[in-house]
Amino acid sequence: NSITLTFSVVLFSTLLGLALALLLDRKFRGRAIVRTLLITPFLITPVASALMWKHIMFNPVYGILDGFATQIYQKFGGDSVIAWDFVSQHPLIAIAVPMIWQWTPFMMLIILAGLQSQAPDILEAAAVDGAGPRQIFARMTFPHLRQYIQLAIILGTIYIVQSMDFVFTITQGGPGTDSTIIPYQIYLTMFRKYEYGEAAAAGVIVIALTILLSTFALRLTRDLLESEK
Numbered sequence: 001n002s003i004t005l006t007f008s009v010v011l012f013s014t015l016l017g018l019a020l021a022l023l024l025d026r027k028f029r030g031r032a033i034v035r036t037l038l039i040t041p042f043l044i045t046p047v048a049s050a051l052m053w054k055h056i057m058f059n060p061v062y063g064i065l066d067g068f069a070t071q072i073y074q075k076f077g078g079d080s081v082i083a084w085d086f087v088s089q090h091p092l093i094a095i096a097v098p099m100i101w102q103w104t105p106f107m108m109l110i111i112l113a114g115l116q117s118q119a120p121d122i123l124e125a126a127a128v129d130g131a132g133p134r135q136i137f138a139r140m141t142f143p144h145l146r147q148y149i150q151l152a153i154i155l156g157t158i159y160i161v162q163s164m165d166f167v168f169t170i171t172q173g174g175p176g177t178d179s180t181i182i183p184y185q186i187y188l189t190m191f192r193k194y195e196y197g198e199a200a201a202a203g204v205i206v207i208a209l210t211i212l213l214s215t216f217a218l219r220l221t222r223d224l225l226e227s228e229k
Contacts, residue, residue: 001092001177001178001179001180001181002161002181002182002183004092005092005095005096005099005160005181006157006160006161008092008096008100009096009099009100009103009156009160010103010153010156010157010160012096012100012104013099013100013103013104013106013107013156014107014149014152014153014156016100016104016107016108017104017105017106017107017108017109017110017111017152018107018108018111018145018149020038020104020105020108021107021108021109021111021112021114021115022115024038024108024112025112025115025116038104038105038108039105039108039109040105041101041102041104041105042102042103042105042106042109044102046102046163046165046166047165047169049098049101049102049166050098050165050166050168050169050170051169052098053094053097053098053101053170054087054169054170058086058087058094058170060084060085060086063086065084065086066082066084066086069082069084070082087170087171088174088175091170091171091174091175091178091179092178092179094170094171094179095166095167095170095171095179098166098170099160099163099166103156103160106152106155106156107152107156110148110149110151110152110155111145111148111149111152113148114144114145114147114148114149115141115145117144118140118141118144122140123136123140123141126140147220147223150220151217151220154213154216154217154220155217157213158210158213158214158217161182161183161206161209161210161213162183162206162210163183164181164183164184164187167179167180167181167183167184168184168187172184173185173188182202182206183206185202186199186202186203186206187199189202
């Protein structure tokens with residue numbers, strides 16, 4: 001579950017972050033307001049974000065998701081109210097979607113920094129020479145963004161692999177153990193089963209993996225800074 005959740009959150013938040021960064025790199029009216037609104041989800045504390053999604057979006061009685069599904073169902077001739085317990089039926093998706101929503105702005109900011117570090121003269125020269133937008137992106141922009149994307153992925157992975165706020169708030173590892181991840185399992189082992197030694201050993205393993213990822217991230221950051229000089 002930890003691998004599946006981390007991989008899906010990092011992948012989709014990076015792709016969405018790239019798309020939004022490309023959008024914000026263009027000049028249009030109200031860009032500053034749009035950028036502020038897009039950054040807002042990352043500024044909300046994880047527990048508050050999880051509670052908002054759990055009760056406002058996923059609640060089977062008054063949630064927006066069920067209300068929207070009910071309206072569509074009734075438009076096609078249905079006469080009943082849909083009470084879809086999305087969290088119980090799709091626990092990992094119910095956790096992944098809010099995390100993607102919160103982490104997309106982080107990925108967007110890093111990638112946007114990479115986009116704005118490009119030399120505009122080079123891009124203009126390529127356009128004058130006949131290169132189309134797709135060619136410029138594939139051969140110039142994306143290679144330039146590669147290290148920024150790698151940095152965003154590593155930093156996001158370091159935090160997401162340790163985070164249990166959404167699991168604890170939305171599903172509490174259930175139903176059963178369908179959405180239990182390593183940090184939450186450590187919490188259960190420590191504070192529910194009182195197996196302090198086992199929890200400590202698992203915590204050391206997670207810390208060791210985090211240190212390895214952090215070391216790689218620092219090296220990547222150093223290479224990125226050196227390439228910018």
